[in-house]
Amino acid sequence: MPEVTESTVASLSDDSKKDYAAKLKAAGNKAYGSKDYNRAIELYGQALLCKADPVFYSNRAACWNAMSNWDRVIEDTTAAINLDPEYVKALNRRANAYEETNRNSEALLDYTASCIIDAFRNTGAAESVERLLKKVAEEKAKVIMEKKQRRLPSSTFITNYLQSFRDRELSDSISESADLPENSGKWWLRKGLLAMDKKTGEGYNEAAEAYEKAIEAGDLAENEAFAYNMRGTFKYLRGEADAIDDLHKSIELDPTLTQSYVKRASMHLEANRREEAAKDFEDAIAQNDKDPDVYYHRAQLNFILGDFPEAAKDYQKSIDLDSSFIFSHIQLGVTQYKMGSVASSMATFRRCIKNFENVPDVYNYYGELLLDQQKYQEAVEKFETAVQKEQSQRVTGMNVLPLINKALALFQWKQDFAGAQELCEKALISKLHVCFSSCNISR
Numbered sequence: 001m002p003e004v005t006e007s008t009v010a011s012l013s014d015d016s017k018k019d020y021a022a023k024l025k026a027a028g029n030k031a032y033g034s035k036d037y038n039r040a041i042e043l044y045g046q047a048l049l050c051k052a053d054p055v056f057y058s059n060r061a062a063c064w065n066a067m068s069n070w071d072r073v074i075e076d077t078t079a080a081i082n083l084d085p086e087y088v089k090a091l092n093r094r095a096n097a098y099e100e101t102n103r104n105s106e107a108l109l110d111y112t113a114s115c116i117i118d119a120f121r122n123t124g125a126a127e128s129v130e131r132l133l134k135k136v137a138e139e140k141a142k143v144i145m146e147k148k149q150r151r152l153p154s155s156t157f158i159t160n161y162l163q164s165f166r167d168r169e170l171s172d173s174i175s176e177s178a179d180l181p182e183n184s185g186k187w188w189l190r191k192g193l194l195a196m197d198k199k200t201g202e203g204y205n206e207a208a209e210a211y212e213k214a215i216e217a218g219d220l221a222e223n224e225a226f227a228y229n230m231r232g233t234f235k236y237l238r239g240e241a242d243a244i245d246d247l248h249k250s251i252e253l254d255p256t257l258t259q260s261y262v263k264r265a266s267m268h269l270e271a272n273r274r275e276e277a278a279k280d281f282e283d284a285i286a287q288n289d290k291d292p293d294v295y296y297h298r299a300q301l302n303f304i305l306g307d308f309p310e311a312a313k314d315y316q317k318s319i320d321l322d323s324s325f326i327f328s329h330i331q332l333g334v335t336q337y338k339m340g341s342v343a344s345s346m347a348t349f350r351r352c353i354k355n356f357e358n359v360p361d362v363y364n365y366y367g368e369l370l371l372d373q374q375k376y377q378e379a380v381e382k383f384e385t386a387v388q389k390e391q392s393q394r395v396t397g398m399n400v401l402p403l404i405n406k407a408l409a410l411f412q413w414k415q416d417f418a419g420a421q422e423l424c425e426k427a428l429i430s431k432l433h434v435c436f437s438s439c440n441i442s443r
Contacts, residue, residue: 004046012050021050028059037063054080058090065093073097086117092125099132104139108132150238152208155201156399158237162196164300165259165293166325174223188214189227208234225254233263243267258284262297269301277301292321296328303331308339326356330365337369345369360389364402371405376413380406 004012004020012020028043044060047053061076077094080087095110111128120126152158170193172178173186180187192210195203211231214220220227232246247264250257261284268277281298284291299314315332318325333348349366356362367382386402410416 004049006049009049017050021047021053021056024050025053025056025059028056032059032063035066037066052083054083054087054090057083058087058093061090061093061097065097068100070097070100074101088114088118088122091117092122095125095128099128104132104136108136150240152201152204152234152237155199155204158204159199160399161237162233164297164327165262166322168259171223173221183213183217185214185217185220185227186223188217189220189223189230192230204234208238225250225257225260228253229257229260229263232260236263236267256287258288258291258294261287262294265297265301269304274305290321292318292325292328295321296325296331299328299331299335303335303338308335311335312339326352326359326362329356330361334365334369337372342373358389358393360386360393360399360402362386363389364399364405367402367405367409371409371412374412376409379409380413383409 004024009017024043024047028040028047031037031040031043041060041063044056044063047056048060057076057080061073061080064070064072064076074094074097077090077097080090081094084090091110091114095107095114098104098107098110108129111125111132114122114125115129118125170176170190174180174190174193176190176194178186178190180190188210192207192214195206195210197203198206207230211227211234214227215224215231228246228250232243232250235243235246244264244267247260247267250260251264254260261280265277265280265284268274268280278301281294281301284294288294295314296318299311299318302308302311302314312332312335315328315335318328319332322328329348329352333345333352336342336348337345346369349362349369352359352362353366363382363386367379367386370379370382383402383406387406390399390402407421
C-alpha cells in the first residue's frame with residue numbers, strides 16, 4: 001500500500017480514498033495493538049487525509065493517550081466530537097485528558113454528557129461524575145474561601161461553641177491579681193480570656209486579636225500550650241485552614257491538655273477524617289479518663305455519625321463525671337428521642353427542668369420534642385418560657401431560636417400565619433442571630 005500524502009491524496013478517486021482509509025485504519029489498529037504508537041499515529045493520520053472520520057481521530061487520540069500526551073488527546077478527541085457530538089468514547093477519552101491536566105470542570109461536563117447520551121449505562125463514567133462533582137465543588141469552595149474576608153461568626157454561635165467546654169480557671173500566673181508587664185505574652189493571654197467573658201461580638205474580636213499577640217510576644221511559660229489552643233480555636237471559628245496547626249502545636253507542648261485533642265477531633269471530623277477524630281478522643285481519654293468534656297464531645301461525634309447508642313453512653317458518662325453540665329443532660333434527652341425511647345427522653349427533660357429551671361435551652365429543646373409529637377400547646381408554652389428566660393438573662397446576643405420555634409409551632413397548630421410572621425419579624429428587627437447546633441433535631 002503506497003504512502004498517502006496531502007499531495008498524492010488529491011489524485012485519488014472517492015472510492016480509492018474510501019478503500020485506502022479503511023486499509024490505513026486497519027494497519028493503524030494493528031500497530032496500536034503492537035504498541036507501536038508512533039507508527040499507528042502516522043497511519044491514522046494518513047487515513048484522515050483520505051476521510052475525515054471521527055473514529056480515526058479518536059483512535060489517534062488513543063495513541064496519544066498511551067503516550068500521556070494529553071494536549072494532543074484533547075485536540076484529536078475534540079475533532080472527533082465536532083464531527084459526531086454524541087461520540088461517547090471520544091467524550092470519555094477527552095474527559096480523562098481534561099482531568100489529567102486538572103481541567104476538572106471541563107472533565108465533569110464531558111463525563112456528564114457521556115452519561116446522559118449513554119443513559120447512565122457506563123458505571124465508570126457515572127462514578128467519574130460523582131468523583132469530579134466533589135473535586136470541582138472543593139476547588140470552587142477553596143477559591144471562594146480564599147477571596148472571602150475571614151471574620152468570626154455571630155456572638156451567639158461563638159458563645160454556644162465555647163460553652164460546650166466547661167469553664168477553665170485562670171492559672172495563678174495569669175490571674176486577675178497577677179502583676180503582668182503590659183503587652184507581655186501572659187498579659188495578652190489574660191486580656192483575651194477576660195474579653196471572652198463579655199460574650200459579645202466586640203469581645204470575641206478583641207479576644208482573637210489578643211491571642212495572636214500573646215503568641216507573638218512569647219514568654220508564656222506553662223501557658224503556651226493553652227495560648228495555641230485558644231488561637232487555634234478562633235482561627236477555626238473564622239474558617240482558617242491552618243487552625244489545626246495550632247492544635248498540633250498545643251498538644252506537642254502539653255500532651256495532657258485534653259481540650260486540644262477534642263478541638264482537633266472536631267476539625268478532623270469537619271474534614272471527613274473520621275478515623276483521625278476517633279484517635280484524638282482515644283488519646284484524650286488515655287491522658288485523662290476523668291475529663292467529662294472528652295466524653296461529651298465524643299458523644300457529639302457519635303451523634304453526628306448516627307450512632308445514637310454510643311452517643312447515649314458517652315453523654316451518660318459525661319453526666320456521671322460532672323452532673324452540673326446542662327448540655328450533657330439536654331443532648332442525652334435528644335439522643336434518647338432519636339433512638340425511639342420517647343418516655344425516657346421526656347423523663348430526662350423533666351429532670352432537666354427540675355435541676356436547671358433557669359436555663360432557657362432546656363425549655364427550647366424540650367419544646368422541639370413536644371412539637372415533633374404534635375403536642376402544640378405544651379410546645380408553645382415551653383418556647384414562651386425559653387423566650388422569657390432568654391430576655392431576662394441575655395440583654396444582648398440573645399438566642400432567638402425559641403422565637404422561631406414558637407412561630408413554627410403556631411403555624412403548624414393554628415395555621416396562624418400572622419402570629420408566626422410577627423415573631424419572625426421581631427427576631428429580624430432585633431438583628432439577632434439564630435444558632436443551629438449540629439445536634440438540633442432535624443426539621
